[in-house]
Amino acid sequence: MKKRFLHGVFIILISWGSVYAQKSGDQASVFFTTKAQDTVKIGETFNEKDTTGSKSLKNRIKPIQANFKSINSTTKWTSVKKKNIEGESAEGGEAAFYYTDKGLEKVIARHYGEMGQMLIEYYLLNGQLSFVFEKEYRYNRPFFYDTKAMKENNDTEAFDFNKSEVITTRNYFENGNIIMINNTAGRGFNIDADYPSEQEKNLTESFKKLLKLAE
Template sequence: MKQTFYILTFLLLTSCGQSKSNQTSTTVSDTIVATNNVVRTDTVGLKETFNEEDLPVNEFLTIRLKPIRANFKRINSITNWTSIDTKELSESTEGGEAKFYYQKGQLKKIVTRHYGETFQLLTEYYLLNGQLSFVFEKRHKYNRPLYYDTTAMKENNDTEAFNIDKSEIIEDRSYFENGKLLHQINNQDCGSPFADEYLLEEQKRIITYFDKLIGQKKKK
C-alpha cells in the first residue's frame, strides 16, 4: 500500500459493541477561527501518554509482554529529556510533526502527529535496547470535517455539523519482540487475538513507517 494512503487505512476499522470514544482524554485548543461569522475550533489535540501503565486486557502472552509494558511505563514517565528534536511531516492534508526523544544520546521514543480534515492521528514509538518495542496509535475520528459547520449541514440536508463530542477515539497497541509483532490490541475488537496473517501485514506497515522516520532523522 502506498505510504501516502497509510493514514487513511486506520479509519476503516469497525466497532465491536459500544463506542470506546471516551477512553482517551483530549484537549481542545484555545485557538479558534472565525469563518463566515461562524466560530469553530481549529485544532483538537490528543494527549501524549504520560506516567501511565499498560494494563493487560486478558492473560494472553502476559509473561512475554511484561518487559515491553515495563519499558513503556518507564519511558513515558521520563520528565527530563536530554534533547527533543522536532521535524515537520507533510503526509496528511493538514500537515504534522515528529518528535525524537533522546536520553543521554540514545533515542528512546518517537512521537508523530498527523492532522487531517476528518481525523487526527497520534503515534508513539517506544524503543528497548535500540529496537522497536511498543507502538501506541491513537486516532481521533471526527464525526464531520472540521470546516463542516451548521451552514454546510443545512446545505447538504445533513443532521450533524462538526461536534468534537460526537467524535470517536480508536486505539491500537502493538507489541514487538526482536523485531517481530508479537501481539496487537484494538479498543474495539473485544480483546480477541488477531490472525497471524493480519499481524504480518501490520508488522510490515508499522516497521516500514518507523524505518522511514529513522531515515528522515539521519538525513538531517
C-alpha cells in the first residue's frame, strides 16, 4: 500500500513539475483544493530585499527593484479588490488588486493544491508589467495526509509544510518585455532561465486573465 501511494505521489509531482517547466500559461490548472488556504498560506514578499544581481543588466534592473521597493512600502491603498479565481480549475484560488491614486500598482494571486501552492505577485511601472515574483511550495505529502494516514500506509512522513520544496522565480520586465529571469530552487541554486520569450508570453496572458476579474 505504501509503495502504491508513494508511486502515485511521485507521478503527481513529476506531472506537476512538467507542466510548470513547460510554462503552459494555465497555471491554475495544476493546483487543487481551496481547503489548503485554511491550513497554510505563503506569505507575501512585502519589503523582502531583492538580492538578485547582474553586472551586465545592473543599471537596467535598478529602476525595477526601486519600483518593487516603493510599491511594497505603501502603507495606505486607495482601494483593494479581492476576487476568487475560478473557471480555470475546480480547485480555484484568490486574487487581490491594489490601487493608489495613480491606478493599479500590484496584483497578488494565490493558487492552492493538495500537493502545493503558488503565490504570484505582479508589479506595474507606468502601467506595464515591471516585475513578477513567483513562489511555489511543493509539499512533502498531500496537505490532508496526517499522522493517521501515515500510519495506515506504513509511511515515515505526514504532511509538514516546513518540509516543502520551495522554488522562487524573479521575472524582470522592461517596456513590457522580459530582460532577465532568475530562478532559485532548493538550497539557493541560481540559474538564468533559457525560456524568456515563452515565460514572457505566459505571464502576460495570465496577468490579462486576472485583470478581467477586476473589471
